[in-house]
Amino acid sequence: xxxxxxxxxxxxxxxxxxxxxxxxxxxxxxxxxxxxxxxxxxxxxxxxxxxxxxxxxxxxxxxxxxxxxxxxxxx
Numbered sequence: 037x038x039x040x041x042x043x044x045x046x047x048x049x050x051x052x053x054x055x056x057x058x059x060x061x062x063x064x065x066x067x068x069x070x071x072x073x074x075x076x077x078x079x080x081x082x083x084x085x086x087x088x089x090x091x092x093x094x095x096x097x098x099x100x101x102x103x104x105x106x107x108x109x110x111x
Contacts, residue, residue, distance in 0.1 A: 039077050041079065041099075041103075042085075042096070043074075043076075043077045043095055045099060046074065046075060046088065046089075046092060046094070047075065049093070049094055050075075050090040050092060053093075055091075055092075057071050057072060057075070060088060060091055060092070062067065063091045064084075064087035064088050064090070064091040065087065066084050066087055066088070068101060070084050071088065074088055
């Protein structure tokens with residue numbers, strides 16, 4: 037998966053859960069600036085990305101498997 041796809045997943049999940057950026061930052065225990073950088077697609081520490089993915093309940097392994105089945109990701 038490319039970063040654009042991950043950011044799209046994050047944005048979709050954020051809107052479905054109706055969470056603000058501040059709520060995501062507080063729940064993931066990272067700063068608001070880092071959350072903004074994640075949603076902008078900028079480089080961040082892996083642990084910060086994982087924290088936000090966990091808060092938004094996104095399983096990247098599942099999404100990668102689906103992308104492979106659809107032929108969007110090479111093995």
